[in-house]
Amino acid sequence: MHGEYKTPGGKLVVVDFDVVDGRLRGVQVTGDFFLEPPEALERIAGALEGLAVSEVGEEQIAERIRASLGEGVEMIGFSPEAVARAVRRALP
Numbered sequence: 001m002h003g004e005y006k007t008p009g010g011k012l013v014v015v016d017f018d019v020v021d022g023r024l025r026g027v028q029v030t031g032d033f034f035l036e037p038p039e040a041l042e043r044i045a046g047a048l049e050g051l052a053v054s055e056v057g058e059e060q061i062a063e064r065i066r067a068s069l070g071e072g073v074e075m076i077g078f079s080p081e082a083v084a085r086a087v088r089r090a091l092p
Contacts, residue, residue, distance in 0.1 A: 003090025007033075011077035015086040017048070024051045029083060034076035043068045044083060053091060058084040 003015045013031040017024045027048040035041055047068035051061070061084035069080075 001090040003086040003088070005082050005086040005089060007078055007082050009077055011082075013078050013082045013086045015048070015083060015090055017087075017090065019053055019091075022053050024048050024053065024087075029086075031078065033078040034074075036074040036076070037072075040069055040073045043070075043073075048083075048087065051087075056087075058088055061087055 001017050001019060005013045007013065011031060011033040013029070013033060015027065015029050017027040019025070027045045029041060029044050029048075044065055047064045048061070051064070056064075058081065062080035065080035065083055069075075
């Protein structure tokens with residue numbers, strides 16, 4: 001599955017994943033945004049890994065991402081909501 005979302009500020013967020021047994025697998029998040037520290041991208045993908053397709057809306061996805069990041073992470077040009085919107089756009 002492939003989903004994209006261009007934020008109001010013009011940054012692109014791309015999410016690619018497979019759906020296996022109704023859950024997100026092999027999640028990759030990319031785009032032209034900035035993230036400090038860069039390693040936090042792994043936490044975002046980890047928050048989405050295994051997510052049940054049938055049980056989530058954009059708010060729940062964004063909250064799950066927010067909870068995975070913790071203190072000291074700076075998302076520049078995108079947000080948990082932008083990632084959530086890209087995920088939802090990837091799903092049929």
